[in-house]
Structures are given as C-alpha cells and as structure tokens.
Amino acid sequence: MTVHLGLDLGGTFLKWAIVGHEGGEWRCIDSGSAPTPADGGASAIVAELIGCAREASARYGPVASIGIAVPGRYDAIRGTVRFTPNIHVDWSGVPVVAAVSEAVGVPAHLVNDARAFTLAELRLGAGRGAATMVGITLGTGVGGGIAVAGRLHLGLDGAAGEVGHLTIDPDGPRCGCGSRGCVETYAQAQAIAAACGTETAEEAVEAARAGDGRAMAGLAEAGRYLGIAVAGLVTLLTPDVVVFGGGVANAGELLLGPVRDELRSRVHMTSPESVRLVQAELGTLAGAIGAAVFGAEASAARGGAGSPETAGPSAAASGRSDAGSSETAGTEGGSAEAEPSPAAVAVTG
Ligand SMILES: [Zn+2]
Numbered sequence: 001m002t003v004h005l006g007l008d009l010g011g012t013f014l015k016w017a018i019v020g021h022e023g024g025e026w027r028c029i030d031s032g033s034a035p036t037p038a039d040g041g042a043s044a045i046v047a048e049l050i051g052c053a054r055e056a057s058a059r060y061g062p063v064a065s066i067g068i069a070v071p072g073r074y075d076a077i078r079g080t081v082r083f084t085p086n087i088h089v090d091w092s093g094v095p096v097v098a099a100v101s102e103a104v105g106v107p108a109h110l111v112n113d114a115r116a117f118t119l120a121e122l123r124l125g126a127g128r129g130a131a132t133m134v135g136i137t138l139g140t141g142v143g144g145g146i147a148v149a150g151r152l153h154l155g156l157d158g159a160a161g162e163v164g165h166l167t168i169d170p171d172g173p174r175c176g177c178g179s180r181g182c183v184e185t186y187a188q189a190q191a192i193a194a195a196c197g198t199e200t201a202e203e204a205v206e207a208a209r210a211g212d213g214r215a216m217a218g219l220a221e222a223g224r225y226l227g228i229a230v231a232g233l234v235t236l237l238t239p240d241v242v243v244f245g246g247g248v249a250n251a252g253e254l255l256l257g258p259v260r261d262e263l264r265s266r267v268h269m270t271s272p273e274s275v276r277l278v279q280a281e282l283g284t285l286a287g288a289i290g291a292a293v294f295g296a297e298a299s300a301a302r303g304g305a306g307s308p309e310t311a312g313p314s315a316a317a318s319g320r321s322d323a324g325s326s327e328t329a330g331t332e333g334g335s336a337e338a339e340p341s342p343a344a345v346a347v348t349g
Pocket of ligand 1: 164165166175176178182184
C-alpha cells in the first residue's frame with residue numbers, strides 16, 4: 001500500500017487526510033484540521049501546510065505524494081497560488097508547491113478544491129465506479145468538477161467544471177466572476193438564505209425541513225435554477241451520476257426534487273431518469289481526500305516515486321500555466337468551513 005497526504009486549504013480551517021492506495025482501492029486512514037492562519041499572510045499559511053505535512057508524514061511513515069487543494073486559482077506549472085477570493089493574502093512570489101515538496105521530500109501538486117471534491121467522490125464516495133460524473137459543491141460559492149471516462153477532466157488549464165458560472169439568466173444579477181446571471185448568483189449560500197428569509201443557508205435547510213413555507217419555496221427556487229444548469233450538463237455529458245456536496249445539499253429532496261423536475265422538462269436527447277442525482281458521501285473531508293488522490297495520480301502520471309499503479313494521465317498538470325477556478329466567492333467545497341468530523345470518512349452528505 002502507498003500512503004498519500006491531502007491538504008485542503010479553507011478560509012477557516014486547513015484540513016488534512018492520509019489516504020492509502022492499494023490494488024486500485026482507496027481508503028481514508030486518518031484526518032484532522034488546524035485553523036488557517038490567514039492573519040499571518042501567505043508565508044504563515046505555507047508554514048502551517050508544511051507543519052501539517054511533516055506531522056502526518058512522521059506519524060504515518062513516508063508519504064509518497066502530497067496534494068494541496070486551494071479555494072481559487074493557481075498556476076500548475078509554477079506551483080503557485082494566484083488568487084483565493086475567501087483568503088485575503090498576497091500569494092505573489094510564494095512558491096507553495098516547492099516549499100511543501102522540499103520540506104517533506106516528495107512531489108506535491110495543486111488542485112482546485114471543487115475539483116478535489118469531485119475526485120474524492122469519484123474514487124471513494126457517491127460517484128464510485130462512475131464513468132462520467134459531475135460534482136457540484138454548494139457553499140459560499142457554487143463549485144464543480146467533471147470526470148470523463150473515470151478520470152477527472154481538467155480541460156486546457158485546470159478550470160474545467162465551473163458549474164457555478166454557467167449562465168442561467170442572460171440579464172440576471174452581476175456575478176463575482178464578472179458575468180451576469182450565473183447559477184452561482186441564485187444557488188450560493190447567501191442567495192439561498194435571502195430567498196428563504198433566514199440568516200444562513202444551513203438555517204434555511206433546517207426551516208424547510210421543519211415545514212416552513214418560505215424556506216421550502218426558497219430552496220425549490222434555488223433547485224430550479226440549479227436544475228436548469230444541470231439539465232444543460234446532462235444533455236452535454238450524459239453523466240452516470242451528479243453528486244451534490246456542501247451544507248445546502250443536506251436539504252436532500254427539498255433541493256434535488258426541483259432539480260429532477262427541471263431535468264424531466266428540459267432533457268429530451270437522453271433519458272433524464274437514468275441519471276442519478278445523489279448527495280455526497282464524504283462530508284467536509286472530501287477536499288482533503290480528493291487532494292490526496294489528486295497528488296497520487298498526478299505523481300504517478302509524472303512517474304513519481306510510490307506512484308499508484310492504476311493512476312492515469314488525467315491528473316497530470318496540463319501544458320497550460322493558468323490552472324484554477326472561479327474568481328468569485330469561493331468554491332469552498334460547500335460546507336468546507338464547518339469544523340470537520342474527526343471520523344476518517346464522515347458520511348454526512
Ligand atoms: Zn459567474
């Protein structure tokens with residue numbers, strides 16, 4: 001068995017996961033978290049990443065690779081972070097990958113946190129065994145990822161899968177990304193809370209479950225907009241499964257029901273009933289677990305030491321240098337800001 005470390009940099013918490021890989025099977029061995037020292041700037045964050053990596057490496061034997069999930073855009077070639085909308089530090093000139101890799105002595109790779117979520121659910125979670133999968137994280141922002149032929153699809157520059165920035169309304173509200181009417185402007189936590197008349201999206205879900213009419217209508221509206229985007233994705237990709245993560249996904253059928261309704265009315269080129277819409281299984285650890293898997297597969301693709309034998313080229317850095325994601329209010333992996341469960345794999349949906 002090879003052992004791989006994943007680090008998930010969030011605005012509030014830095015989560016880590018140790019993932020074992022053997023014979024094509026992945027399992028989460030341990031996990032933990034520490035506060036993100038955002039006040040100390042990028043150098044303090046990198047020092048904390050290194051501290052986590054060294055501690056995990058010492059406790060679980062030499063790790064073969066490290067993956068680092070970031071809530072924003074990054075440069076895969078230079079191994080630097082470009083922009084994190086929810087972590088307000090200056091990343092310029094900070095060699096994140098080189099610093100972590102040199103400190104621990106193994107290859108390290110960056111990945112966007114929503115793509116890490118998608119890969120985690122594909123390998124260990126609700127999307128296990130899927131050939132084509134769409135992952136959607138509902139949190140501060142709406143993030144996403146796509147897997148095709150069983151591999152995470154990064155596109156030309158690592159930004160493939162930005163589900164949250166599909167246009168739903170050409171003249172809709174201005175989005176943080178610079179466009180208008182993106183699905184994120186309707187389905188991000190803040191918008192859902194506003195539509196439901198609650199302080200937070202979590203409260204909206206609770207109120208809707210308790211039968212509050214306004215909250216139920218607000219969630220249904222968000223589900224409808226989300227469903228329009230998902231209908232487009234289903235028509236384009238005909239995925240086996242669409243996995244919804246993040247705190248709002250805990251609404252279950254209150255949200256997914258309206259998404260299904262949109263699929264039934266809008267998807268006619270394939271069978272909408274054959275696409276499974278499910279809640280994520282890995283909870284708030286998905287980002288860290290997915291980062292570990294990504295680091296392992298990217299290292300394998302580059303012929304790194306301790307490479308998983310079954311990893312493919314999909315996770316390798318592409319030839320472009322501007323890899324990353326949403327510039328908007330965060331693809332935080334949904335409920336990434338919640339205190340993570342200490343359980344190795346929390347199936348909280
Ligand atoms: Zn947008």
